[in-house]
Amino acid sequence: MSEMLVRAAEPPDRIAVDALHEREWGGPYVIAHDVRYDLRELPTLVAVDGAVDGTATVLGALVWRADDDGLEVVSIVADSSGGGVGSTLLAAAIEESRARRAGRLWLITSNDNLRALRFYQRRGLRIVAVDRGAVDRARRLKPTIPTVGEDGIPLHDELVLELRLAPEPTD
Ligand SMILES: CC(C)(COP(=O)(O)OP(=O)(O)OC[C@H]1O[C@@H](n2cnc3c(N)ncnc32)[C@H](O)[C@@H]1OP(=O)(O)O)[C@@H](O)C(=O)NCCC(=O)NCCS
DSSP: OOOEEEEEOOGGGHHHHHHHHHHHHSSSEEEETTEEEEGGGSOEEEEEEOOOSSOOOEEEEEEEEEETTEEEEEEEEESSTTSSHHHHHHHHHHHHHHHTTOSEEEEEEETTOHHHHHHHHHTTOEEEEEETTHHHHHHHHOTTSOSBOGGGOBOOOEEEEEEEOOOOOOO
């Protein structure tokens, strides 16, 4: 693989990004903290290989939204795990948060996603809340959410993680 770049998704990336979301979430809709998001309608960062001959490949995608409560990572998916794509995308989202002077970057993950919990905590995020039964509520809106998740863990709850961002010093 050549050098990895992160940039805002462009229309030609749509098919590859949609395919990642189909693989991971079964389509473009996700439910987090009782809100249904259409990932196609939110700003998206893509990690691509650095090919400059027009054949750049999408290696991963991070979908975000921002409001007064900070920048929320609504989805992060790497095409293949363990190659640094997730770290590179998360670093870019932190940079975006800082550029927007957001007070925090935050996200939710489900109680079974031990790999994601490891990934986020090793990158400085803290668990700040547990919403007991949030995934059970989401399942009523999206019945394809399984009752048993990764590693055979019963899937019930959402964990909220955040990275507090100190304001940049002003000169
Ligand atoms: C979570 C996710 C985005 C991380 O992306 P990634 O590209 O694998 O991340 P990185 O390669 O930068 O880092 C992964 C870490 O796991 C380790 N790892 C190694 N092999 C791995 C493997 N086969 N699977 C997962 N992680 C692996 C890496 O070494 C790294 O460890 P470190 O913390 O010691 O550096 C990715 O696993 C993914 O797409 N998961 C499915 C979707 C998902 O659960 N998203 C989060 C929902 S909230």
